[in-house]
Amino acid sequence: MARRSPLPAGSPRALRWLAALLAVYLLGPIVAFAVRFALPGDHGFSEPGLWSAFATSVLSATVATAIIFALGVPLAWWLAASDSRISRIAGVLVQLPLALPPVMSGIVLVYVIGPYTPLGTLFGDGLTDSFAGVVIAQTFVAAPFLVIGARSAFRGLDPALDAVAASLGHRPWARFVRVALPAAGDGIRAALVLTWLRALGEYGATALIAYHPYTLPVFVNVQFQGSGLPTTQAPTALALGVAVVAIAIGLVPVRRRRAPAPLPSPREPDPTVASTIGFDIALRRGAFRLSAATGRPGRRIAVLGPSGAGKTLTLRAIAGLVDAGSNHVDVDGHDVSPHPAESRSIGYVAQGGALLPRRTVWQQVTFGVGADPAAAHWWLETLGVAELATRLPDELSGGQRQRVALAQALSRAPSVILLDEPFSALDGPIRDELRAEFRRLQRDRGLSTVVVTHDPEEAAYLADDVIVLDEGRVLQQGRVADVYRAPVSPRVAGLVGIRGVNAGSVGDDGILRAGSSAIVPWHDRGVRDRVQWAVRPEAVRLDPDGHIAGVVVDVIDLGGARVVEVRLDGGAVVTTKSLDAASVSPGDACAVSIDSAGISVWKAPD
Numbered sequence: 257m258a259r260r261s262p263l264p265a266g267s268p269r270a271l272r273w274l275a276a277l278l279a280v281y282l283l284g285p286i287v288a289f290a291v292r293f294a295l296p297g298d299h300g301f302s303e304p305g306l307w308s309a310f311a312t313s314v315l316s317a318t319v320a321t322a323i324i325f326a327l328g329v330p331l332a333w334w335l336a337a338s339d340s341r342i343s344r345i346a347g348v349l350v351q352l353p354l355a356l357p358p359v360m361s362g363i364v365l366v367y368v369i370g371p372y373t374p375l376g377t378l379f380g381d382g383l384t385d386s387f388a389g390v391v392i393a394q395t396f397v398a399a400p401f402l403v404i405g406a407r408s409a410f411r412g413l414d415p416a417l418d419a420v421a422a423s424l425g426h427r428p429w430a431r432f433v434r435v436a437l438p439a440a441g442d443g444i445r446a447a448l449v450l451t452w453l454r455a456l457g458e459y460g461a462t463a464l465i466a467y468h469p470y471t472l473p474v475f476v477n478v479q480f481q482g483s484g485l486p487t488t489q490a491p492t493a494l495a496l497g498v499a500v501v502a503i504a505i506g507l508v509p510v511r512r513r514r515a516p517a518p519l520p521s522p523r524e525p526d527p528t529v530a531s532t533i534g535f536d537i538a539l540r541r542g543a544f545r546l547s548a549a550t551g552r553p554g555r556r557i558a559v560l561g562p563s564g565a566g567k568t569l570t571l572r573a574i575a576g577l578v579d580a581g582s583n584h585v586d587v588d589g590h591d592v593s594p595h596p597a598e599s600r601s602i603g604y605v606a607q608g609g610a611l612l613p614r615r616t617v618w619q620q621v622t623f624g625v626g627a628d629p630a631a632a633h634w635w636l637e638t639l640g641v642a643e644l645a646t647r648l649p650d651e652l653s654g655g656q657r658q659r660v661a662l663a664q665a666l667s668r669a670p671s672v673i674l675l676d677e678p679f680s681a682l683d684g685p686i687r688d689e690l691r692a693e694f695r696r697l698q699r700d701r702g703l704s705t706v707v708v709t710h711d712p713e714e715a716a717y718l719a720d721d722v723i724v725l726d727e728g729r730v731l732q733q734g735r736v737a738d739v740y741r742a743p744v745s746p747r748v749a750g751l752v753g754i755r756g757v758n759a760g761s762v763g764d765d766g767i768l769r770a771g772s773s774a775i776v777p778w779h780d781r782g783v784r785d786r787v788q789w790a791v792r793p794e795a796v797r798l799d800p801d802g803h804i805a806g807v808v809v810d811v812i813d814l815g816g817a818r819v820v821e822v823r824l825d826g827g828a829v830v831t832t833k834s835l836d837a838a839s840v841s842p843g844d845a846c847a848v849s850i851d852s853a854g855i856s857v858w859k860a861p862d
């Protein structure tokens with residue numbers, strides 16, 4: 257399959273010329289050498305010491321690369337994962353050997369392993385002028401290539417992968433080996449090739465601390481000084497050949513698909529009795545403070561709020577994926593807070609359905625610790641994705657990914673499942689279909705869920721209780737119907753989907769007025785004087801006998817229903833949505849009636 261470039265096809269002509277110039281500059285000398293090498297003559301292949309220098313270089317570079325891999329990958333992981341001051345300083349320091357001319361790297365190494373140093377004496381001066389010295393020099397000079405490359409590869413990983421793997425029961429070491437390493441594999445492999453080549457070509461530091469045994473670069477220098485250019489052709493050709501092979505090995509694509517294993521017969525898992533979940537979270541992230549709690553434990557909870565409200569942080573804290581702050585989580589009356597994410601039995605479906613790269617759908621759904629393969633197959637079938645079992649994540653649509661992520665979490669039969677904006681990336685019809693399917697699963701399978709969303713309709717669809725969150729604080733919580741019916745503030749009203757807050761007043765006669773319009777009687781609700789109010793579209797009706805006069809501002813025809821925006825006498829704007837809205841046009845005079853049951857009134861801010 258042809259690789260698609262993220263860049264536009266047509267690039268400016270000047271860029272192409274500049275690119276060509278550098279390419280010619282880089283390739284020119286190699287071509288010139290190849291032409292000279294192709295001519296007949298003595299290239300120096302029979303020079304004594306050539307093959308032993310070649311063997312020393314290949315072997316020492318391989319040993320150095322193995323050492324760098326074993327120590328450098330954990331270092332790169334730490335540098336990528338930690339945000340501490342120490343790790344930032346360390347991140348700069350490990351690059352120093354790159355900046356230092358190699359011969360000076362040799363000089364600083366002499367102070368550690370040279371004769372008369374404690375280490376040098378301990379090893380009987382065997383760390384210089386020896387194979388060990390060659391490896392030490394190469395390791396020092398080449399290590400930054402691996403550390404910097406691997407650190408970038410780790411930093412590029414989706415943090416949700418680690419979170420999902422933890423919620424699937426994998427401990428930190430298993431997550432590092434089974435998730436982070438393979439996911440960063442391409443970047444690490446490329447960095448390893450560079451590292452090996454850098455070690456192979458190392459001259460300055462080696463010449464200073466380990467002139468013997470000869471490596472290929474030292475041998476070339478000796479040949480050049482002793483017998484001139486011609487006999488340096490053989491070692492140069494060897495080094496070039498090896499470099500080409502190493503780069504080619506680095507480019508060979510890793511086999512991405514495993515042969516599909518025969519799937520076990522699907523077996524329906526026993527339906528569970530929905531667990532209850534309650535939480536009380538308080539934490540800080542930079543300048544952001546989060547405080548979110550359930551009033552009482554529930555079985556189907558929605559956390560509703562705008563972008564940046566702290567919804568994802570809340571979910572991650574419930575799952576045990578956030579280590580700071582106080583975090584009390586209670587499942588079925590048991591406090592699970594002391595347990596790490598991997599032993600909380602809380603499933604986590606990340607935003608966008610984070611799936612493990614390079615693993616087939618079947619490998620995804622059986623990845624959880626203790627996942628039941630027969631149940632996994634049943635979930636794949638139930639969610640309509642069983643025929644995709646051999647596909648890889650990048651061969652799935654958004655809806656399919658979401659279903660697979662759900663099947664992955666469900667195959668472990670967790671007590672509670674947390675879903676972060678589960679359907680937000682999907683378009684209308686698929687979102688509606690999946691939402692309906694998920695609601696059916698909640699009902700039929702007794703699933704306990706905490707769903708994060710910014711869509712009030714979705715919250716109502718998938719939850720009995722809602723927590724309305726904004727800027728890290730709970731604005732209101734309770735039964736969905738209660739919160740939606742009586743939002744405690746205009747802000748909550750906006751978040752639960754009630755649009756258009758108007759200014760008004762409630763006089764001693766108990767009538768809610770907006771300018772010159774008397775809206776509805778508002779006797780006994782405890783609000784007086786200056787107020788703010790809003791009304792749900794369902795409670796507003798275009799009604800020739802209505803007592804509130806206004807002018808049509810806008811008409812939106814939705815095919816079936818029509819949304820009509822009306823400016824009432826006195827300036828308040830209300831919206832009506834109904835199937836039978838009379839045929840009206842913007843600018844028409846009209847009359848409306850309003851059902852007080854659909855009105856919310858709040859004291860105006862001072």
Ligand SMILES: Nc1ncnc2c1ncn2[C@@H]1O[C@H](COP(=O)(O)OP(=O)(O)OP(=O)(O)O)[C@@H](O)[C@H]1O
Nearest residue numbers: 541542543544561562563564565566567568569570
């Ligand atoms: N590691 C962090 N350091 C500093 N601030 C953070 C960190 N993680 C999150 N935040 C901040 O915490 C706030 C809440 O983030 P969170 O991801 O929970 O929002 P959200 O409600 O899920 O938003 P969205 O709907 O856009 O996903 C944001 O203002 C974010 O910038």
